[in-house]
Amino acid sequence: xxxxxxxxxxxxxxxxxxxxxxxxxxxxxxxxxxxxxxxxxxxxxxxxxxxxxxxxxxxxxxxxxxxxxxxxxxxxxxxxxxxxxxxxxxxxxxxxxxxxxxxxxxxxxxxxxxxxxxxxxxxxxxxxxxxxxxxxxxxxxxxxxxxxxxxxxxxxxxxxxxxxxxxxxxxxxxxxxxxxxxxxxxxxxxxxxxxxxxxxxxxxxxxxxxxxxxxxxxxxxxxxxxxxxxxxxxxxxxxxxxxxxxx
Amino acid sequence: xxxxxxxxxxxxxxxxxxxxxxxxxxxxxxxxxxxxxxxxxxxxxxxxxxxxxxxxxxxxxxxxxxxxxxxxxxxxxxxxxxxxxxxxxxxxxxxxxxxxxxxxxxxxxxxxxxxxxxxxxxxxxxxxxxxxxxxxxxxxxxxxxxxxxxxxxxxxxxxxxxxxxxxxxxxxxxxxxxxxxxxxxxxxxxxxxxxxxxxxxxxxxxxxxxxxxxxxxxxxxxxxxxxxxxxxxxxxxxxxxxxxxxxxxxxxxxxxxxxxxxxxxxxxxxxxxxxxxxxxxxxxxxxxxxxxxxxxxxxxxxxxxxxxxxxxxxxxxxxxxxxxxxxxxxxxxxxxxxxxxxxxxxxxxxxxxxxxxxxxxxxxxxxxxxxxxxxxxxxxxxxxxxxxxxxxxxxxxxxxxxxxxxxxxxxxxxxxxxxxxxxxxxxxxxxxxxxxxxxxxxxxxxxxxxxxxxxxxxxxxxxxxxxxxxxxxxxxxxxxxxxxxxxxxxxxxxxxxxxxxxxxxxxxxxxxxxxxxxxxxxxxxxxxxxxxxxxxxxxxxxxxxxxxxxxxxxxxxxxxxxxxxxxxxxxxxxxxxxxxxxxxxxxxxxxxxxxxxxxxxxxxxxxxxxxxxxxxxxxx
Numbered sequence: 001x002x003x004x005x006x007x008x009x010x011x012x013x014x015x016x017x018x019x020x021x022x023x024x025x026x027x028x029x030x031x032x033x034x035x036x037x038x039x040x041x042x043x044x045x046x047x048x049x050x051x052x053x054x055x056x057x058x059x060x061x062x063x064x065x066x067x068x069x070x071x072x073x074x075x076x077x078x079x080x081x082x083x084x085x086x087x088x089x090x091x092x093x094x095x096x097x098x099x100x101x102x103x104x105x106x107x108x109x110x111x112x113x114x115x116x117x118x119x120x121x122x123x124x125x126x127x128x129x130x131x132x133x134x135x136x137x138x139x140x141x142x143x144x145x146x147x148x149x150x151x152x153x154x155x156x157x158x159x160x161x162x163x164x165x166x167x168x169x170x171x172x173x174x175x176x177x178x179x180x181x182x183x184x185x186x187x188x189x190x191x192x193x194x195x196x197x198x199x200x201x202x203x204x205x206x207x208x209x210x211x212x213x214x215x216x217x218x219x220x221x222x223x224x225x226x227x228x229x230x231x232x233x234x235x236x237x238x239x240x241x242x243x244x245x246x247x
Numbered sequence: 248x249x250x251x252x253x254x255x256x257x258x259x260x261x262x263x264x265x266x267x268x269x270x271x272x273x274x275x276x277x278x279x280x281x282x283x284x285x286x287x288x289x290x291x292x293x294x295x296x297x298x299x300x301x302x303x304x305x306x307x308x309x310x311x312x313x314x315x316x317x318x319x320x321x322x323x324x325x326x327x328x329x330x331x332x333x334x335x336x337x338x339x340x341x342x343x344x345x346x347x348x349x350x351x352x353x354x355x356x357x358x359x360x361x362x363x364x365x366x367x368x369x370x371x372x373x374x375x376x377x378x379x380x381x382x383x384x385x386x387x388x389x390x391x392x393x394x395x396x397x398x399x400x401x402x403x404x405x406x407x408x409x410x411x412x413x414x415x416x417x418x419x420x421x422x423x424x425x426x427x428x429x430x431x432x433x434x435x436x437x438x439x440x441x442x443x444x445x446x447x448x449x450x451x452x453x454x455x456x457x458x459x460x461x462x463x464x465x466x467x468x469x470x471x472x473x474x475x476x477x478x479x480x481x482x483x484x485x486x487x488x489x490x491x492x493x494x495x496x497x498x499x500x501x502x503x504x505x506x507x508x509x510x511x512x513x514x515x516x517x518x519x520x521x522x523x524x525x526x527x528x529x530x531x532x533x534x535x536x537x538x539x540x541x542x543x544x545x546x547x548x549x550x551x552x553x554x555x556x557x558x559x560x561x562x563x564x565x566x567x568x569x570x571x572x573x574x575x576x577x578x579x580x581x582x583x584x585x586x587x588x589x590x591x592x593x594x595x596x597x598x599x600x601x602x603x604x605x606x607x608x609x610x611x612x613x614x615x616x617x618x619x620x621x622x623x624x625x626x627x628x629x630x631x632x633x634x635x636x637x638x639x640x641x642x643x644x645x646x647x648x649x650x651x652x653x654x655x656x657x658x659x660x661x662x663x664x665x666x667x668x669x670x671x672x673x674x675x676x677x678x679x680x681x682x683x684x685x686x687x688x689x690x691x692x693x694x695x696x697x698x699x700x701x702x703x704x705x706x707x708x709x710x711x712x713x714x715x716x717x718x719x720x721x722x723x724x725x726x727x728x729x730x731x732x733x734x735x736x737x738x739x740x741x742x743x744x745x746x747x748x749x750x751x752x753x754x755x756x757x758x759x760x761x762x763x764x765x766x767x768x769x770x771x772x773x774x775x776x777x778x779x780x781x782x783x784x785x786x787x788x789x790x791x792x793x794x795x796x797x798x799x800x801x802x803x804x805x806x807x808x809x810x811x812x813x814x815x816x817x818x819x820x821x822x823x824x825x826x827x828x829x830x831x832x833x834x835x836x837x838x839x840x841x842x843x844x845x846x847x848x849x850x851x852x853x854x855x856x857x858x859x860x861x862x863x864x865x866x867x
Contacts, residue, residue, distance in 0.1 A: 031696070052702050146731070146735065180711070
């Protein structure tokens with residue numbers, strides 16, 4: 001039993017050591033100008049069950065140098081999910097999006113604000129800020145309930161704090177929705193159709209590396225053949241699941 | 248007969264000879280006009296320490312020489328790339344005859360059979376190809392010593408030996424190579440040659456010595472190094488090194504190593520065999536002589552193009568070893584990474600490898616130290632560069648490999664050394680990656696690869712609302728506030744009862760009840776305080792002197808003030824209990840709810856009694 005317990009405790013460390021080894025190997029191969037080998041090493045590191053924004057970013061760079069734009073976008077987007085405020089991630093993300101060359105429709109003001117907050121702060125941080133304001137407001141309310149004497153400052157503080165808390169709550173919801181929205185990358189050129197069928201009319205053709213929102217999975221969840229997608233301009237349609245990889 | 252035959256034969260032979268000579272006179276000018284090209288070497292067997300001279304010679308009447316390419320070789324390395332050319336032009340019988348000689352020098356790379364391929368010369372547009380040449384290379388020890396004497400074109404010229412004035416003691420400089428790359432090591436040996444009967448001792452340098460255009464390092468001679476024997480012109484000499492220098496060209500072109508004067512005491516045998524003036528000893532005497540080694544020149548060539556980015560000018564043969572003094576530290580603790588370059592070459596001028604630790608480390612300029620082994624046939628040693636790093640963030644970091652290049656003259660190629668990466672664990676809080684800043688110089692270039700990673704378990708990303716702390720953070724305080732509000736409401740409800748309101752209307756009565764409640768353990772005192780409080784309340788509320796009324800009069804007053812009979816009876820019962828307890832023989836402890844009972848009665852009276860006229864109240 002002790003042996004099994006030790007094995008269970010040590011196994012994750014061994015996997016991490018292997019991930020670090022493969023990460024270093026990938027870096028060496030990338031330095032030596034072998035992006036294909038580097039990508040294979042990085043993929044091996046991901047296969048250990050460990051990840052990091054740096055690993056995803058390097059893998060995206062290796063794929064881009066190897067000419068696989070779709071996978072490059074996929075992994076840089078994943079790096080962005082892991083470290084949304086990392087300047088290097090933002091830099092490489094901008095580069096790979098430029099390579100895709102697909103013009104994105106301008107987002108609505110609310111979406112733009114949510115994205116800005118997501119990049120600058122992140123949903124977790126906005127939610128934490130909301131929690132602080134919320135607890136402060138609750139504290140003031142409790143104080144108001146607990147005293148009979150009229151305290152003007154308490155009333156003024158509540159007048160300021162409650163609307164502010166509501167505003168931050170809206171921002172937190174928007175940011176969380178933005179970050180949690182399932183999206184996918186086209187690993188190759190993909191047709192968006194008006195219905196989940198290969199014979200349905202094609203409404204739009206997406207280039208390799210295009211990012212789209214997944215709104216529904218038709219059929220047996222992950223085994224379904226079609227994904228309902230929404231493009232940045234609001235266009236909805238269906239795309240074959242095999243051509244997409246969820247971020 | 249024999250004589251006659253001979254004469255007849257002799258006459259025929261003379262005729263044939265005459266005819267032959269006539270033919271030669273006709274053919275020779277034609278033959279001279281033809282061009283012949285052939286190649287040869289100065290030796291077909293050589294030691295592995297010797298230099299091979301390969302000559303291609305063209306003879307005949309030609310005017311123009313096309314481009315010349317050195318022959319392909321196997322087992323040899325060229326001492327110089329361009330051949331040495333010499334021309335001889337002569338005119339005989341109206342025919343111009345030229346002799347062109349092209350010479351290359353080669354050093355063997357090892358023992359065995361070496362090969363020089365065909366050489367093609369284009370003379371007046373026509374190609375002439377020589378035959379390949381093979382040479383046997385043996386270990387130098389197997390070669391006769393005289394071969395060592397064969398000076399290369401750059402060695403000091405040996406003294407002219409004649410039958411009469413041949414010196415029996417002389418000095419010469421012998422460089423290890425006549426040509427060298429920029430920065431390549433050339434060892435110059437100063438050798439003393441002396442014949443038997445001459446015993447030199449106590450040599451010292453008697454002149455300034457310079458080698459402009461060279462970096463110079465003096466090598467130490469092994470004191471136990473013996474002499475060797477060489478035979479020159481049939482005379483046997485002992486050869487002893489007296490000085491050894493390593494020089495490194497610092498610029499290209501012909502560079503001169505100055506002549507060197509050495510004073511030396513020499514014990515010579517006297518002809519008379521008797522004692523001399525000073526220093527004579529058993530028919531010999533010491534004489535001080537000054538010997539001069541003529542200057543030698545070395546042709547310095549530039550390094551070939553194509554140097555890697557990590558090349559800093561090192562020429563020779565080197566190795567690289569890198570190690571850290573520890574692989575696990577805490578944040579703020581220094582780590583020393585030592586890179587050691589060792590090998591043969593100009594150790595003093597080796598530059599530190601350009602190396603950059605991850606951005607989470609403060610990196611200080613490397614500290615240098617060198618160890619040079621001078622007692623050797625070539626300058627060798629090692630130089631260490633110690634980089635001090637101070638981690639400013641916790642985590643596991645991969646220190647990038649050190650990359651360093653040098654030029655290897657033997658193979659005329661650049662070599663790049665690369666150390667292994669070092670994995671360093673830093674214990675302490677992690678900080679955001681500073682290295683992750685995008686490159687400002689090239690905004691269009693990808694960042695990376697990043698060398699340090701903040702590892703985490705790969706798992707599906709969860710939205711914020713799926714995290715427990717969010718629910719706990721928002722829900723628990725709300726529940727707590729709700730509970731607080733409910734409790735407060737319950738308390739207020741109690742406080743809002745009629746009794747409470749009555750008591751609040753009559754602060755003295757409230758204080759009296761509280762004081763009485765504190766006296767529950769003393770029945771008589773308790774009942775006295777309670778009755779006093781109750782009557783005081785009735786006096787205030789009913790507007791009459793109720794504190795002194797007997798129970799019937801009090802009942803009449805209550806009825807007069809519209810107090811219901813039930814309340815009046817309850818009040819009367821309470822007052823009778825009070826009288827019994829105060830004045831009876833054995834007062835019982837009052838029930839704990841007695842103050843509350845009194846409060847409720849007061850509230851009832853307050854609620855039921857008609858308002859008291861202000862004047863009456865003031866009169867009371």
